[in-house]
Amino acid sequence: MKKTGVALLGLGTVGGGTYRILQQNRELIKKAHGLDIEVIKILDRDYNKSDALNVDRAKVTFDIDDIISDPSIGIVAEAIGGINPAKSFLIKALEAGKSVVTANKELCAKCWDELNAAAKKGKAGFYFEASCVGGVPIIRTLMDGMQANNILEMKGIVNGTTNYILSAMTQCGTEYSDALKEAQKLGYAEANPTADVDGFDASYKISILSTLAFHKHVPLEKVYREGISSISVEDINYGKELGMTLKLLAIAKNNGGKIEARVHPAFVDNAHPLATVSGSFNAVHLLGDMVGDIMLYGRGAGDLPTGSAIVSDIVYAANKGGAKYNYNNGTFKDSDFAGDFTCKYYIRMNVSDKSGTLGKIATVFGKNKVSLQSVLQKDVKDGFAPIVFTTHETGEKNMQKALAAVKELDSVIDVAAVIRIE
């Protein structure tokens, strides 16, 4: 039987999950995939975590070079997270010809070119299924399942923390700050939640996934990003009245060669399969020119789901042997990106309680070529009344111009919310 020696870097939640899977399902992998995977070495800061997992201390090292110099290690699996020291470790491993498997989305998104160059230099395999949407095989699908297709569009709920918070706001009417605290208490959100709630994590993932979907690098700085911290239950509830559910979406589109990539809150129609993806579940919806609609759904985080993706990559890398992926053909040029993007909009504004106000607003929108789809006028409260508009498709720049003009109207107190509809 083929033997594969593996080193694990980092024995936290994901690294620990990976180790447990490799122990618990070692016989399964032998029987089903003809592969005996042995963890040869583990790099972690101290013995605390490895002791807790009953790892023989002789396998634990504090020095990456023990791993790089060990010829019995063919695959290095990383679950440290962050840029340093993970970056230097993985570049060393790749340049030494060891296949790398990683769960590190930030590193993949920020250091894509360097990692791919190191893989090329070392003629090594570079695999990162675990970096996007946990145990859901979205990268395998893009690379090995969609070869016949131009991917036209990708929309994903790719961050469990924000989906948990938005689901709580939607289902229980909990306001953002309380839902965040609840998520932190339950371990779904970090003490410092910025990476999740401000959309950084989702932007890493859509940079990676759109690069694979469109076959050229979509750099992180080309991903528009907006988080969920200003979302209110009021808007979620008006959305419900309109048959829509609010999600933090990661979106990538290829409109005739013009690329868009963005992360922001968006309403989706309740009939769309993404609308029912709630709690800490994730899903990615693809539109291929041949296959049509595809959606993959599952757990986007957690020790065993993410560990499942790492172990899948280890088996894949070991069996794939010499054939390495070529993930992209260069980088998109600035001119390849769409200068503007179009979508429908949800707009809530507070207006003073005077007759004729709605007419004036509609006129200004019309003059600015924004076509309204629906209007919800709510009851007057404290002398002003909220109005909720939805629009037909329009360009983002156009919408900003229209909103600036609407704000000039005397009767408009403020534009309280602008949320895209996807």
Added chain:
Amino acid sequence: MKKTGVALLGLGTVGGGTYRILQQNRELIKKAHGLDIEVIKILDRDYNKSDALNVDRAKVTFDIDDIISDPSIGIVAEAIGGINPAKSFLIKALEAGKSVVTANKELCAKCWDELNAAAKKGKAGFYFEASCVGGVPIIRTLMDGMQANNILEMKGIVNGTTNYILSAMTQCGTEYSDALKEAQKLGYAEANPTADVDGFDASYKISILSTLAFHKHVPLEKVYREGISSISVEDINYGKELGMTLKLLAIAKNNGGKIEARVHPAFVDNAHPLATVSGSFNAVHLLGDMVGDIMLYGRGAGDLPTGSAIVSDIVYAANKGGAKYNYNNGTFKDSDFAGDFTCKYYIRMNVSDKSGTLGKIATVFGKNKVSLQSVLQKDVKDGFAPIVFTTHETGEKNMQKALAAVKELDSVIDVAAVIRIE
């Protein structure tokens, strides 16, 4: 650039779709996958279909041996369907060392051992992503995405015809026979609908998918099968009242080494992601011991979605080179299959309008160890009243015993429907 010569067998709906994709996206596949796929020969009965697709007649042959003997053809893609002559064509191709790609679920399910033996003999690759759930990469997921997992359970909506019919019955209240006629008119159902509505098509697919999931052959004759022709709108509507949706499910379970495979109508809870899969869409829900819940969703049929899966397999086969899959390790023994299976039940019976009837029925169920979960008593009509029960989990054999005893009661006119709840 690597060149791959392909032969297409059959130029019907799926074969035609495959041909169109290979023409239309040939440059994409060159650029993104470094592979130039050329259709060298096409086998079809006459020139009608090939002329319609502007195929050079020099490429069309009526003789399989023209293809087998052509050394420039490395991959044979089959979309003829049925057992004969497809079986002999594919066995010839495999034994000659040509990789085979097929959409033929009936052939894969019925002749699994023979096809795999031929592949082994010819050291050829054997790929059949297109045989199950059209363009949805369920086989790639099972083989290349779930290696870390014991698959515990698989539940799929794998037949578009029946899902279309059941969705029409659910959404519009159309009775079965009218919904079937409508589906036939729209091309979603065949003139002879037996393969779909009686669950044969779904049973082929679950035989194939459970074989891959459990790593041993689950022969077709071990798949329990029941179709949808006796389903009434009345039961679908009672299910709605109980928060459930009716689907034709293909189910495979591995309960501690005891295998179950079955196809039958079943109610699913509205909160389950399968409940919202409607119309001609398909989906497969997996439960892995490490990854937890995964669902794949998309179009299960059609020229381009199924063609997308065939082309995906062609690219995969061409790039995979020498490394062939080993799909299974023998066949499950009779004793590996569960002698009974357990689930919850929905039961509708008509009873005479006498006091104490409900008590008597409940007593008989209790004596037979069937525990009731809910009772819906409907209004008396024409001297009898329908009662709808749902039960907690119980064995199928036990349930049959209990139902036999209930039927003995004077006040029970008939047991009108017994539907499993999954």
